[in-house]
Amino acid sequence: IWLQFGLLRNQSLPFSRDIARSLSHLAPWLMADVFIIGALVSLIKIASMAQVELGVSFWAFCAFAVLLIATTQSLDADWMWFSLDDGEPLAPEGTRTGTTAAAQNLAGCHTCGLINRIPEQVKKARCIRCHEPLHNRIPNSLQRTWALIIAATVMYIPANLYPIMTTASLGDASSSTIIGGVVELAQMGSWPIAAVIFIASVIVPVGKLVALIWLCLVVTRSNEINAHNRTVLYRITEFIGRWSMVDVFVVAILVALIRAGTLMSITPGPAALAFGAVVVLTMLAAMTF
Secondary structure, eight states, X not given: OHXXXXXXXXXXXXXXXXXXXXXXXXXXXXXXXXXXXXXXXHHHHHHTTSOOOOOHHHHHHHHHHHHHHHHHXXXXXXXXXXXXXXSOOOOOTTOOTTSOTGGGTEEEOTTTOOEEEOOTXXXXXXXXTTXXXXXXXXXXXXXXXXXXXXXXXXXXXXXXXXXXXEEEETTEEEEEOHHHHHHHXXXXXXXXXXXXXXXIIIIHHHHHHHHHHHHHHHTTSOOHHHHHHHHHHHHXXXXXXXXXXXXXXXXXXXXXXXXXXXXXXXXXXXXHHHHXXXXXXXXXXXXXX
């Protein structure tokens, strides 16, 4: 709202560029839509234990999530930065077309897209418009990606072996793993929800790890024919990663809602933390690639 108010006045307010820069970094972590799916799955699970009615807050949050997505999608980032910078900037003086940027010490800002000239004597240059650090390539990006992939793969093992939550009812406790929860939903007749959890918690994480491993292996091989396909695969991998948080939200909501002592209660298992780490690590791996 602060940023938009300044744009409507044609006079940006203080800290507008810092806010715009922060919004670009926060965008991948906005998961209101994923949370709604998690809430629906949680309510279906609770419906087998008790009578459930959806309150006004649920529908209000659904409207909020839709409007939030529409807001982020409707904002033209280029126009926003042009407005904050009083018009479209010119290329740095002396820029030659037909010559690569690196040969001219030029680099495009990853946040606002502005082309900057990197002085040779400066070790850490920053964008003159949004103050984001500049570099021709993210330093050690492939090594960082491999490290994050390995860490995510290691964490995915306990995420599937250990229980993701424990349900205590009348003194009897039963634990369920991710796959066990999918089977339980299927046995209840909730096939669509079981499919959503299976895709989000099994297919997406494994597919993302396989895709990132393959991209890391072939990225050093120049192949113009497959360049477009590899880019599309990377964009898909980057987009779907956040949806794996559905299972984590389900556990969080159930733990918060069902707290009736020895009568009935749900506690998170060690797999919840491990699986949450898998989601975050794979998202970071896609960002650093």
